[in-house]
Amino acid sequence: MKRFFNPSVRFTVHDADPTLLNRIREFGPKDIAIDDSKISFSIHHIHKRKVSQIVRNYGPEVVVKGSILTPVAYLYSNRRLAALLCVAVIVFALLNTMVFRIEVIGVEGDEQNQVRQVLDDNGIRTLTRRSVHRDSDAALALMESLEFVAHASTRIRGNTLQVLVHRTPVPPPLPTTDLVSSFDAVVTQVVVLSGTAMVRVGDPVRVGQTLISATFQVGTTVGPMDEFGFFTYIPITAPTTALGIVQGRVSTSLAMMVNSPEEVTVAEAALRSQITGEWTDFAAHTTEIPGGIIVEVVGSRITDLVIQ
Amino acid sequence: MQAPFFINQTGTTRVTVGGIRLLLEFSPTEVRVKVRNKTVLIMGENLTIERFDANEIVIIGKIHSTQTE
Numbered sequence: 001m002k003r004f005f006n007p008s009v010r011f012t013v014h015d016a017d018p019t020l021l022n023r024i025r026e027f028g029p030k031d032i033a034i035d036d037s038k039i040s041f042s043i044h045h046i047h048k049r050k051v052s053q054i055v056r057n058y059g060p061e062v063v064v065k066g067s068i069l070t071p072v073a074y075l076y077s078n079r080r081l082a083a084l085l086c087v088a089v090i091v092f093a094l095l096n097t098m099v100f101r102i103e104v105i106g107v108e109g110d111e112q113n114q115v116r117q118v119l120d121d122n123g124i125r126t127l128t129r130r131s132v133h134r135d136s137d138a139a140l141a142l143m144e145s146l147e148f149v150a151h152a153s154t155r156i157r158g159n160t161l162q163v164l165v166h167r168t169p170v171p172p173p174l175p176t177t178d179l180v181s182s183f184d185a186v187v188t189q190v191v192v193l194s195g196t197a198m199v200r201v202g203d204p205v206r207v208g209q210t211l212i213s214a215t216f217q218v219g220t221t222v223g224p225m226d227e228f229g230f231f232t233y234i235p236i237t238a239p240t241t242a243l244g245i246v247q248g249r250v251s252t253s254l255a256m257m258v259n260s261p262e263e264v265t266v267a268e269a270a271l272r273s274q275i276t277g278e279w280t281d282f283a284a285h286t287t288e289i290p291g292g293i294i295v296e297v298v299g300s301r302i303t304d305l306v307i308q
Numbered sequence: 309m310q311a312p313f314f315i316n317q318t319g320t321t322r323v324t325v326g327g328i329r330l331l332l333e334f335s336p337t338e339v340r341v342k343v344r345n346k347t348v349l350i351m352g353e354n355l356t357i358e359r360f361d362a363n364e365i366v367i368i369g370k371i372h373s374t375q376t377e
Contacts (some may be wrong), residue, residue, distance in 0.1 A: 018360035025334050025356070032331035035362055041331075 007076070008042040012063040013055050020058040024051050097130050099161045106165035111148060115165055118145045124161070133161050174241040179212040181205045182307040185248030195242035205248065211305060214242040251300035252279065257292045264295055271297035311363035313343045320371045323350050326364040339367055347377040 008030070013020070016039050021029060027050065029041040043051050048064070055062055075082040102119065104112050119125075122141045124133060133156060142152040142165065150168040154161060179195070187203045196213040199205055215237035223232035254271045258264060268284045275282070279299030287294040313327035330342040334357070339350040355369035 019357055021331075021334055021360065022356040025336050028333065028335045030333050032334060034331070034360055 007045045009045045009048045010040065010042050010065045011051065011055060012038055012040045012065075013058060014038045014062075016055070016058040020055060023054050023058075027051055096159070098159060099128055099130055099133055099156070100126055100159040102126055102161045102163065104163045104165060107148070107167060111146075111167075114146055115142060115149070115163065118142055119163065130156055130161075138163065176214045176239045176241060178210045178214050179242045179244065179246065179306045181207060181209050181211050181246070181248070181305040183207060183248065183250045183303070183305055185250040185303075185305055187211075187246060187248045187305070188302055189245065189247040191245040193243040193245075194240055195244065196237075197244070199246065205305065211246040212242040212244045214240055216240050246305045247302055248305045249300050249302050250305075251298050252277075253296055253298040255294055255296040257289075257294050259292050261293065264293060267295040268297055271295065272299075275299045313346075315348060315374060315376070317371065317374055320352075321368055322358070323367045323371055323374055324364055325350075325367070328363075328365055331360070331365065336369075341365065348374065349377060350374050 027043050027047040029043050032041040104115050122138050124138045139152040139154050142149045148168050151166040153164045184206050187199050187201050190197050198210045198213050217235045218238045219236040220233040223234040254274050258267045280301045283298045285296045311326045316324040325341050328341050328343050332340040332342050341348040352372045353370040358368045359366040
């Protein structure tokens, strides 16, 4: 055992005077061998540095070989350091199995505090062993306890427990405003997806008039009696989102007065050329009045009445 | 060919050992020399090597004793 922990260092000095051994005799060299060209000796490793400084002044070439077990031998000869090292290794190994920090990723502020509270209620705390977190149902508890958590998972990175939280996507609130007409038009089509239709096909509408109301009827209640003695019924409505398609025919017109029927055709052509834009249907009307004829040209098209 | 083993002590100041194989230990108070199947132990004070080659070693100093183990 003692040989196994041999704490010696072997020096080989080439082309040196053997009397150099006198300089290092106080360091107790052992196993000294000499031949024509070199001197070899072993010395305790604690004298390695001092002996190196001395022998380098004697020989141009010095080879120092330490035992591969020199560090072990050093510890063997320094029991206090070895014990300290062992304690440090044990403490490090114990600390390496602990969780010092819990990091919540994916939510901020109050929601993060709620997540931490649920974790704490389920025994997920700092300064606990990592194996506790590896087998815990913390992620499941988060999904069951908090509505805003769609999915949660945990992972351990070093001494940090990372809790990954994916929030439940919140749809943007739908508008609860009525759909109103952007044109003066005659309604040609009404398709209600949500809400209550306030116009029918054929109704003339004005700009700003409600086409689809953002309410729907959920029931009725009895109101006061009418003049015939019957009870009236008042609808009970609830707010909703007005969705639908309302199309109508919008038109524009130009008119001018001519003196004779022969000028009507020329006037129609002139008016029609003055009507610019995406008008698809044209119609001409004439009205005789005292002193002349009024020629009117109307351009129209069918379009969506609601411009979002 | 290695020189034959011999020990030659001159007074109390000089010891010559021939036919050595290895200088086992060397310190100011003790020199241990391996010769064939024996070990020569030289004890004294302020021991130094005057000459050392492949055949023999000359130790000088205040020699207390020289013994063969």
